[in-house]
Amino acid sequence: MNPVSKVEGRAYPLGRANVDTDVIIAADHLKTIQRAGLGAHAFGSIRAEPGNVFDDPAYAGAPILIAGDNFGCGSSREHAAWALTDMGIRAVIAPGFSDIFSGNAFKNGILTVKLDQAAIDHLMAVAQEHSLCVDLDTMTVTSPLQDRFTFELDPFRRECLLGGKDEIALTLASESAIEAYERRTGT
Template sequence: MTPLTTIEGKAYPFGRKNVDTDVIIPAHWLKTITRAGLGKGAFETVRAEPGNVFDDPAYAGAPVLIAGDNFGCGSSREHAAWALGDMGVKAVLAPSFSDIFSGNAFKNGIATVVLPQAAIDRLMEVAKDHPVTVDLETQTVTTPFQDRFVFEMDPFRRDCLMKGQDEIGLTLAMDAEIGRYETAMADERPWL
């Protein structure tokens, strides 16, 4: 995973509530075992709507998505996080998230930032024409207009995102300790 400390740039001012994983990536895109190309299918039903934010060239490649309450509800498909990552999204801001989606996003290097609805409303306005900044180190979201919204994040998840460590990286970081344990077990219990 790529370390995330500061995510700065345009943001998709999406804002819809109760967006489920089938809206994020429809089921017919799930026939793949690779993450590459899933961004093309992300928000396919929304992209069918005229004037949608995801096909607006002003937001192309935006690293931040501003969403509504209960983002990522529905099924537990990890492909939703894969599709967002393939689009270039590194942080999603919303008043609340589905627990499963939030976990999948974290495991795929995407920060999920919970902010009050008033902050989301303000960021939706700012994002129409200006960038936003998500800073994991200071746990703030800021705008060029001196808006500063503080958020909480699980310290373990925050640390992993900032170090760019996924579960495999965490395990590999303990390689020496695991090796010592395995050697000790082989000496102590050779029949295993």
């Protein structure tokens, strides 16, 4: 996993509440264990709508997504996080997230930022014309208009994201202790 310190750039101003994992990536794209290529199918049902934000060239390659409450609800498919990562999204800002999606996002290096609805509404308007910066070091979301919103994140998740450490890296950090245990127990 790549370390996450700052995510800067344009933000897709989606703003919809209750976007479930079926909307993020449809079930017919779950037959793969390959992460590459899923981004092209992300938000397929929304992309079918005329004038949708994902096909607007102004937001092409945006690393940030602004969503509504309960983002990532529905099934536990990790493919949703894979699709967002493949799209280039490194941070999602919303009033709330499904617990399972939040965990999958974290495990795939996506920063989930909870802000209240008033902040979301303001950032949706700002994102129409301006870039945003999500700074994990200072735990803030800022804009060129001098906006500054603070957020909280579990300290363990914060340190893992800053260090780029997923579950495998955390286990490997204890490799010598694991080997010593195996020698002692004969396993």
